[in-house]
Each structure stands twice: as structure tokens, then as C-alpha cells.
Amino acid sequence: MSTEQTTAIVLRTVEFSETSLIVTLLTKDLGQVSAIAKGARRPKGPFEGSLDLLAVCRVVIIRKNNDSLDILTEAKLHRRFRGADRSLERLYGGYYVAEMLRLLLDDHADHPDVYDLTIKVLQQLDGTGPVASSLAFFDLQILRMLGHAPSTESCIDCGTSLSLEARIPFAIEGGGIVCRSCRSRQRSIVMVRAETMRLINVIQNPNLDAPIPISNNHYGELRSVLNRYIQNVLGRLPRMQAFLPMIAKNEFIA
Numbered sequence: 001m002s003t004e005q006t007t008a009i010v011l012r013t014v015e016f017s018e019t020s021l022i023v024t025l026l027t028k029d030l031g032q033v034s035a036i037a038k039g040a041r042r043p044k045g046p047f048e049g050s051l052d053l054l055a056v057c058r059v060v061i062i063r064k065n066n067d068s069l070d071i072l073t074e075a076k077l078h079r080r081f082r083g084a085d086r087s088l089e090r091l092y093g094g095y096y097v098a099e100m101l102r103l104l105l106d107d108h109a110d111h112p113d114v115y116d117l118t119i120k121v122l123q124q125l126d127g128t129g130p131v132a133s134s135l136a137f138f139d140l141q142i143l144r145m146l147g148h149a150p151s152t153e154s155c156i157d158c159g160t161s162l163s164l165e166a167r168i169p170f171a172i173e174g175g176g177i178v179c180r181s182c183r184s185r186q187r188s189i190v191m192v193r194a195e196t197m198r199l200i201n202v203i204q205n206p207n208l209d210a211p212i213p214i215s216n217n218h219y220g221e222l223r224s225v226l227n228r229y230i231q232n233v234l235g236r237l238p239r240m241q242a243f244l245p246m247i248a249k250n251e252f253i254a
């Protein structure tokens with residue numbers, strides 16, 4: 001057993017008993033952690049409302065060495081996620097981020113870059129940032145950080161550098177663009193415009209540190225490829241993906 005202090009983002013809370021919650025946290029230093037918060041459901045419990053979804057807290061966690069759950073002993077609220085006060089799109093954007101993190105991250109795998117990215121994206125959603133463009137930025141950056149970046153410059157099969165012209169075959173299962181000769185060996189090909197591939201390339205670049213506004217012209221195709229690509233990486237459909245068109249609606253009035 002060891003006691004650790006770190007900052008954390010609340011990704012999910014589940015009722016555990018009449019007085020306790022199981023909390024899933026994305027921590028800055030310990031990766032994703034599930035811990036029991038004893039007394040968290042009592043009206044004047046030790047956590048005083050700090051365990052709201054997407055709240056950022058300073059936490060103290062007792063780590064267990066065996067299979068039993070870690071214990072959350074303190075959570076001091078730094079910042080509440082106020083997406084709900086601003087708009088339904090911002091709230092649902094927050095839900096989408098929380099779900100993607102839970103589905104993509106393994107417990108205890110340490111990803112400080114993913115933590116920093118999430119803080120940045122929540123600030124956009126919580127403030128005046130473009131919601132749909134911020135979510136595309138989040139998706140492409142986290143996929144890259146976790147080793148799932150789609151190949152946008154060379155064939156996934158033979159490695160040949162490809163010039164991005166007209167429409168390019170993109171293999172959803174293969175994980176990126178594919179040349180004419182390797183194409184027949186790939187299943188689930190979608191044809192993607194060269195400018196959309198270039199945009200994916202820009203948005204997943206490690207040096208990009210804030211979302212870039214995506215034009216109405218490019219968003220539809222980008223989101224559609226990304227949705228199918230993410231479903232393949234996860235092996236399932238994220239529940240909040242169905243809300244993305246509604247989230248994007250006000251941002252992309254032609």
C-alpha cells in the first residue's frame with residue numbers, strides 16, 4: 001500500500017453502497033484509476049460535491065497492491081466543469097470526452113500527455129472554443145498519443161510515400177491510406193479527399209497545441225472517417241458518437 005497525491009479529472013461515478021461511490025479518475029501522475037470514495041454519497045460527506053463529472057480535483061489515493069480497489073481519501077475541488085451552464089452541445093461534448101477516455105485508456109497506464117490534452121480540451125468546451133472542432137482535435141491527438149494515429153502520408157502496406165491528390169483510398173481496418181497496388185489486399189476502404197487527409201495530418205501533429213477551427217466544407221467527411229476509424233480501434237461504437245451531429249449543428253451553418 002502507498003499513499004499518493006495528484007490532480008485528477010472525474011470520468012465517472014457509480015453508486016457502490018448507500019454511502020459510497022466508485023470513482024473513475026484520469027490522474028496526472030497515475031493514469032486512469034478506479035477507487036472507492038467512502039461516504040461520498042452522504043450529504044455532508046468528506047468530498048463535499050467535488051466528485052462531479054469532469055471536475056478537476058486535488059486527490060489523495062491509497063493504492064492497493066492486490067486486486068482490491070484503491071481508496072480515495074480526499075478530493076479537493078479545483079475547477080468544476082460548467083458545460084451544462086453554457087449549452088447542451090458543450091455538456092454533451094464533455095460527456096463524449098469522458099466516454100472516449102474510459103474506452104481508450106487502460107487502468108494505471110501512465111499518460112501525462114493525455115491528461116494535459118484533456119485539460120486543454122475541457123477548457124475549450126467550458127469556455128468559448130468551437131465544440132465540434134475541439135472534439136476532432138481531441139480524437140486525433142489522443143489516438144496519436146496512444147499509438148493509433150492513422151497513416152496520412154505513406155501506404156500502410158508497402159510504406160511508399162503517396163502524393164495527396166484528388167481522392168485517396170483510406171483503409172479503416174488497415175489504419176490509413178493505401179497505394180493503388182496494395183489496395184486490393186485491404187478491406188473496408190473509404191475514398192477520402194486529399195484536403196481532408198491533409199487536415200487530419202495537421203490536426204494530429206504533435207506540435208499543434210490547440211484546436212484549429214474546421215470549415216463547414218471539411219467537417220462532414222473528416223468526422224465520418226474519424227467515426228468509423230474510432231469504432232474500429234475500439235471494437236465498439238461509443239455511445240456519445242450518436243450525439244456528434246447534434247453537437248456540430250450550430251457550429252456549421254452553411
Ligand SMILES: [Zn+2]
Nearest residue numbers: 155158179182
Ligand atoms: Zn502500398
